Amino acid sequence: MNNLREVFQKYAAVVFFDTETTGLDAKTCQIIELAAIRIxxxxxxxxxxxxxxxxxxxxxxxxxxxxKISELTGITDEMLEKQGLDEDDVVCDFETLLDDTDGPVLLAAHNAQFDLLFMQAMADRYNRPCAELMARADYLDTLTVYKDRRAYPHKLANAITAYKLEDKVQNSHRALDDV
Known part of the structure; x- marks a missing residue:
């Protein structure tokens, strides 16, 4: 618990986030789901x-x-059509979670580099403060932490099992469950 106290001595908030995407290349693929929580x-x-x-x-x-992405995530074109928002609206919503008015923000994600590349590409498409807020934030890659503490394999599903979180996760290929 002392480590947690130290985190909140340095940061006003921690934002855990995850993306689901149409592929692996942030330059040619799109985010189709973004989930985040601010603690x-x-x-x-x-x-x-x-x-x-x-x-x-x-x-x-x-x-x-x-x-293949629909099979993996369960996200369909119909879901995006009915429930999806425009990308610029989602950038705006994410931006509010990054507010650093009260102090620095720590961004945390599993395999953070992947998600950060997609988030940066999305933020760069709009003239909003989101890209700058992301640049000012510090980052924590939970995959790196997990690799330091556990033997291979290092997938998020392995971490869910290792930390006995199965009852909290319905689909480890959906952004909110991953967060």
């Missing part, structure tokens, strides 16, 4: 979820989710 410490020292989001993102006109 802050209360005046009494307890932690609270200050904000959260779990949003589907519509694909550009004429693009479809690759069949």
């Amino acid at each position: 802050e410490q209360t005046d009494r020292g307890t932690l609270r979820m200050a904000a959260s989001l779990d949003e589907f993102i519509r694909l550009p006109e004429g693009e479809k989710i690759p069949e």
